[in-house]
Amino acid sequence: MTYSIGQVANELGVSIDTIRYYDKAGLLPFVQRNSIGRRVFTDNDIHLMRTIVCLKNAGVPVAEIATFIALRLKGDATLTDRYQLLKKHEQDLQQQITDLQDTMSYLKFKEWYYQTATEAGHENIHFVPGTNEVRPELDQEYDQYLKTTGQLDELARFANVKDYRLRRR
Amino acid sequence: MTYSIGQVANELGVSIDTIRYYDKAGLLPFVQRNSIGRRVFTDNDIHLMRTIVCLKNAGVPVAEIATFIALRLKGDATLTDRYQLLKKHEQDLQQQITDLQDTMSYLKFKEWYYQTATEAGHENIHFVPGTNEVRPELDQEYDQYLKTTGQLDELARFANVKDYRLRRR
DNA sequence: TCTTGTCCTGGAGTCAGCTCCAGCATATAA
DNA sequence: TTATATGCTGGAGCTGACTCCAGGACAAGA
Numbered sequence: 001m002t003y004s005i006g007q008v009a010n011e012l013g014v015s016i017d018t019i020r021y022y023d024k025a026g027l028l029p030f031v032q033r034n035s036i037g038r039r040v041f042t043d044n045d046i047h048l049m050r051t052i053v054c055l056k057n058a059g060v061p062v063a064e065i066a067t068f069i070a071l072r073l074k075g076d077a078t079l080t081d082r083y084q085l086l087k088k089h090e091q092d093l094q095q096q097i098t099d100l101q102d103t104m105s106y107l108k109f110k111e112w113y114y115q116t117a118t119e120a121g122h123e124n125i126h127f128v129p130g131t132n133e134v135r136p137e138l139d140q141e142y143d144q145y146l147k148t149t150g151q152l153d154e155l156a157r158f159a160n161v162k163d164y165r166l167r168r169r
Numbered sequence: 170m171t172y173s174i175g176q177v178a179n180e181l182g183v184s185i186d187t188i189r190y191y192d193k194a195g196l197l198p199f200v201q202r203n204s205i206g207r208r209v210f211t212d213n214d215i216h217l218m219r220t221i222v223c224l225k226n227a228g229v230p231v232a233e234i235a236t237f238i239a240l241r242l243k244g245d246a247t248l249t250d251r252y253q254l255l256k257k258h259e260q261d262l263q264q265q266i267t268d269l270q271d272t273m274s275y276l277k278f279k280e281w282y283y284q285t286a287t288e289a290g291h292e293n294i295h296f297v298p299g300t301n302e303v304r305p306e307l308d309q310e311y312d313q314y315l316k317t318t319g320q321l322d323e324l325a326r327f328a329n330v331k332d333y334r335l336r337r338r
Numbered sequence: 339t340c341t342t343g344t345c346c347t348g349g350a351g352t353c354a355g356c357t358c359c360a361g362c363a364t365a366t367a368a
Numbered sequence: 369t370t371a372t373a374t375g376c377t378g379g380a381g382c383t384g385a386c387t388c389c390a391g392g393a394c395a396a397g398a
Contacts, residue, residue, distance in 0.1 A: 093269060093276060100266045
């Protein structure tokens with residue numbers, strides 16, 4: 001069973017142009033052509049391309065994915081290299097996840113901030129009277145809120161975010 | 170206490186040019202100038218800019234952060250709008266985190282794949298004999314590996330990734 | 339035979355988010 | 369007083385990842 005570029009684009013949820021762009025960029029050296037020069041994709045190709053899309057989602061630049069693909073073509077001698085490359089991206093990815101979870105904690109804090117301000121009708125319930133500076137007790141009040149609503153446990157799942165308090169404001 | 174653009178750049182870990190770019194883009198309307206036209210940043214400004222950097226880390230486009238800042242300037246009437254905006258970004262962010270965790274599961278699988286292949290010396294230990302196709306039992310073998318090394322629990326923390334098996338290959 | 343649909347290539351255009359530069363203005367230190 | 373550091377503006381340039389377009393090829397159906 002083989003597929004045309006249009007079918008693959010449909011299947012993977014990317015545009016035809018994107019696939020051609022990936023091909024130009026050296027990501028698809030394994031794709032064959034038929035007698036009139038059209039790309040012909042196998043099931044295996046589609047599997048590989050899912051991997052590529054996955055790496056893309058993880059924020060790996062196209063040029064580096066190309067490196068990986070090039071290593072693949074060189075065979076078993078590059079198995080360790082490929083492993084190392086993935087390990088490196090795992091670390092990058094972990095960092096990204098941690099950053100985003102951090103940001104999520106911050107965002108939740110801000111939501112609470114605006115929720116309570118909206119209920120009160122004025123943002124200045126959070127300010128030191130007569131200023132535009134945020135009251136320093138706000139952090140503890142938020143922690144209190146998390147505790148009483150039982151959300152602290154949920155946040156604690158974000159095990160890497162030990163310092164989410166530091167990121168606020 | 171006030172700070173120059175260079176000090177702020179240093180403090181926040183971004184370039185001076187980036188700060189000026191943010192200013193041009195309307196993200197820093199609150200920053201004052203001194204008598205000779207240089208930007209003067211207060212502690213409060215730096216706090217706000219941390220927020221901006223945080224939103225940036227979460228993948229929020231500069232133009233939308235500018236919208237948020239503009240709402241802020243309009244005062245209490247926009248509290249609900251600001252809350253809504255954050256809520257929306259919370260959802261985006263959750264999606265991003267889920268995607269990355271998904272990719273992480275995939276990456277770990279691939280690492281195992283290459284680790285074992287490296288140990289064996291050939292990638293073809295994972296292939297159907299005589300082909301370049303991956304053996305279908307590989308998924309179960311990997312699950313087995315996760316179980317015996319007690320890593321399945323760790324993966325299960327990624328509560329949103331119920332279908333990580335689907336993403337492999 | 340003509341139309342429609344899908345594909346091809348090379349190359350130009352777009353967009354976000356910076357990054358760099360020329361040319362100029364202070365401030366401080368030697 | 370001169371050198372060095374730091375800042376300013378407007379605008380050009382760059383990078384990554386597409387996205388679009390002109391001009392052309394072929395296949396199948398009406």
